Amino acid sequence: MSTQVRAFLFGVYALGLIPSLLLGGGASDRWGRRAVVLPAVALSPVATVVLIAPHHSVAGLTAARLLAGVCSGIVFSAASAWVAELSADAAPGTGARRAAYALSAGFGLGPMLAGVIAEVVTDKLTVPYLPHLVLGVAATVLLLPGRGDAVAGVRRPLVSLPSVTRSRRFLTLVAPVAPWVFGSAALSIAFLPGEITASPSGALAFAGVLTGVTLGTGVLVQPVARRLDDRRPLLAGQVGLVAAAAGTAIGIVALGVDHRSLLMLGAPVFGIGYGCCLVSGLRETERISPVDQRGATVAVFYALTYLGFAAPYVLGGLAGLGLGDRGALTLTIGVAALGLVVVSASARAARREAATISG
Numbered sequence: 001m002s003t004q005v006r007a008f009l010f011g012v013y014a015l016g017l018i019p020s021l022l023l024g025g026g027a028s029d030r031w032g033r034r035a036v037v038l039p040a041v042a043l044s045p046v047a048t049v050v051l052i053a054p055h056h057s058v059a060g061l062t063a064a065r066l067l068a069g070v071c072s073g074i075v076f077s078a079a080s081a082w083v084a085e086l087s088a089d090a091a092p093g094t095g096a097r098r099a100a101y102a103l104s105a106g107f108g109l110g111p112m113l114a115g116v117i118a119e120v121v122t123d124k125l126t127v128p129y130l131p132h133l134v135l136g137v138a139a140t141v142l143l144l145p146g147r148g149d150a151v152a153g154v155r156r157p158l159v160s161l162p163s164v165t166r167s168r169r170f171l172t173l174v175a176p177v178a179p180w181v182f183g184s185a186a187l188s189i190a191f192l193p194g195e196i197t198a199s200p201s202g203a204l205a206f207a208g209v210l211t212g213v214t215l216g217t218g219v220l221v222q223p224v225a226r227r228l229d230d231r232r233p234l235l236a237g238q239v240g241l242v243a244a245a246a247g248t249a250i251g252i253v254a255l256g257v258d259h260r261s262l263l264m265l266g267a268p269v270f271g272i273g274y275g276c277c278l279v280s281g282l283r284e285t286e287r288i289s290p291v292d293q294r295g296a297t298v299a300v301f302y303a304l305t306y307l308g309f310a311a312p313y314v315l316g317g318l319a320g321l322g323l324g325d326r327g328a329l330t331l332t333i334g335v336a337a338l339g340l341v342v343v344s345a346s347a348r349a350a351r352r353e354a355a356t357i358s359g
Helices: 003-031 033-052 058-086 094-120 127-143 168-174 179-195 203-220 222-231 235-257 261-288 291-358
Strands: none
Touching: 003 033, 003 058, 003 179, 003 291, 033 058, 033 127, 058 094, 058 291, 094 127, 094 203, 094 222, 094 261, 168 261, 168 291, 179 203, 179 235, 179 261, 179 291, 203 222, 203 261, 222 235, 222 261, 235 261, 235 291, 261 291
């Protein structure tokens, strides 16, 4: 497959995921978290079976990726809100941290395990999917006897933008950070490895380990991100934007020398960007959203994070227009720097406003 086809298949997941994020959050506000999460979890292993069957067809893989995105999107928004509510008696931010850990652990361990399995088995297009089938069925069984939740019965359109998502605070403190959650990950695991033309020997295992290091770092950094956020709200998001720019700069060097080992140096830096932006965005979303709109607001946040999945496709397009890979990545650093300026200025304004009110 060409780089652009691979980037398309990577990003098409988000085409199913983003609308279902918005639908799942609103639906869980209306009918309850468990009632929405359970069917989507049950469908997730079905999506994996569909992904296995047409593995030689781009159209078949596209359909499977869309279905997987739909299942994931519903679960991410509704379950994150559910975890926050189940953590209501814990310290502030605990729910957001638990949801971020669970999300990041799946993304980190899944590709790493699949990549290593694919490197050593003969049937590389079937066997690596089997662990997910087992986990998907197990998750469904575990959810069946689970207790329901109290937040249900909110009557509003299923797909709607909560008023808080149109506020200046959301637009200037959450929206500029959110795309860098998966934008950082996508640059590390989906764009840069495909642009290295050196020997492909061991490429499957390398891709899996690279993904595990990137997203594993994203998990490990989250306690630090929480402490940064406790020290000063949005500081973790600012650190994340700096890390995303720094990881991109390492990527430019790696492309210049055409050696994938440098990508492994950039992976933890991108992971810091991923984890810090995720924690910062979730915690700020939790702070500003009313309880009866939390599911829908979390859904909007996640929808913005998954815009980052389009990064490899966009960068490939920019490179094809004459910028080249390194030119497109340099532009990416500029976009991250602009986001940092916006978030920093808005965070200062929010702190001044809070000090005035408290004074």
